[in-house]
Amino acid sequence: MIPNSTESNNTISISWGNKQEILVVTCIAILTGFLLKIPSIFDLNEDAYFARNFSIIGMPSLLGYSLYTSKQSIKQYWHILVIALSLVGYLHIIPTDLENPVFVLICLHAPVVLWFLFGKAYLDNAWKSPDIRVDFIRFNGEVVIMAGLLLISGLLFSAITIALFELINMRIEDIYFEYVGIWGIGAIPVLSLYLIHNNKNLVQNISPVIAKLFTLPALILLLIFSVMLSQSQQMIFDDREFLLVFNLILLAVMALILFSFKNLQDSTFQHYLLFGLTTITIIDNIFALLAIGYRLIEFGISPNRLALCGLNFLMFGHISIICFRIMQVISRTKSIQSVLRTMGKYLHIYLLWAIFVMVGFPLIF
Numbered sequence: 001m002i003p004n005s006t007e008s009n010n011t012i013s014i015s016w017g018n019k020q021e022i023l024v025v026t027c028i029a030i031l032t033g034f035l036l037k038i039p040s041i042f043d044l045n046e047d048a049y050f051a052r053n054f055s056i057i058g059m060p061s062l063l064g065y066s067l068y069t070s071k072q073s074i075k076q077y078w079h080i081l082v083i084a085l086s087l088v089g090y091l092h093i094i095p096t097d098l099e100n101p102v103f104v105l106i107c108l109h110a111p112v113v114l115w116f117l118f119g120k121a122y123l124d125n126a127w128k129s130p131d132i133r134v135d136f137i138r139f140n141g142e143v144v145i146m147a148g149l150l151l152i153s154g155l156l157f158s159a160i161t162i163a164l165f166e167l168i169n170m171r172i173e174d175i176y177f178e179y180v181g182i183w184g185i186g187a188i189p190v191l192s193l194y195l196i197h198n199n200k201n202l203v204q205n206i207s208p209v210i211a212k213l214f215t216l217p218a219l220i221l222l223l224i225f226s227v228m229l230s231q232s233q234q235m236i237f238d239d240r241e242f243l244l245v246f247n248l249i250l251l252a253v254m255a256l257i258l259f260s261f262k263n264l265q266d267s268t269f270q271h272y273l274l275f276g277l278t279t280i281t282i283i284d285n286i287f288a289l290l291a292i293g294y295r296l297i298e299f300g301i302s303p304n305r306l307a308l309c310g311l312n313f314l315m316f317g318h319i320s321i322i323c324f325r326i327m328q329v330i331s332r333t334k335s336i337q338s339v340l341r342t343m344g345k346y347l348h349i350y351l352l353w354a355i356f357v358m359v360g361f362p363l364i365f
Contacts, residue, residue, distance in 0.1 A: 017198050142200075226284055246310065254318070257319075306364075
């Protein structure tokens, strides 16, 4: 389970774990920094290296720290290590070709598989519970918020440091990034995970507050966008880049809905807002599916079109079920818990799709 920090009165007590945990976090941060430095150390093509190893760079932070905190023996999590090593091997046996859409799609879907391994490693058998999966999604949101805060703080500290040395006519930008900045970036993932794991209450209320603040603006914006879209339907059918951006918008809306349900006492007004947001998202998703279908018929099947089509079908099914559950909550025939449970149960379908893209697409195309 995800631990809570200790809070008394108006003072939050920050837990730093034990000395062994701090040592593990430090070692993982150094290893991640080393993985980031490999292209410069061995003079490799950075674009190809980072495209292929994006998931691998995150493995020490996510899997290493999670398996350490689980306190399990290697016999209990050997299957996670086998899958992780298999993923690493698979990513390194496929030919590197940044112009090949199949290679790009494999690299883009590998983090999805890594995230599920992270969830299994962090939660162990609790991962089987849909409710715990939703809590884990929220936990990830809090880790991302903490990572953002650490990144902003690091950038501010770096700017001040560089500016101070410029006052004495010393330009240290290149040296600073080479020997300090890159290692700091490598430390952010595990440090964020470590801080939230030991101090759950630090940012636990930020993600739902942000989600609720932006629900109404997102609803208004998406409504205006949908009206304008109906006046320029040809753009979504002909412009591939527009279609890609449109799908990113749908994913953002999905995330907004997921993080809006923080507790079981949300207001009825918030429920209506979310119902409106999901309804408009479903309508826009139908537009996207029609556009992709048109492109498939007009230009034939391609890896990108098939991947987008599959993703949109998954989102359409997911958001439709969520919308139906929210409608039941409004009519008081179901509780909010049913919405959360629906969110958690659907996650494995995304994993199956990611595996299909990674393994099936090279065989098909």
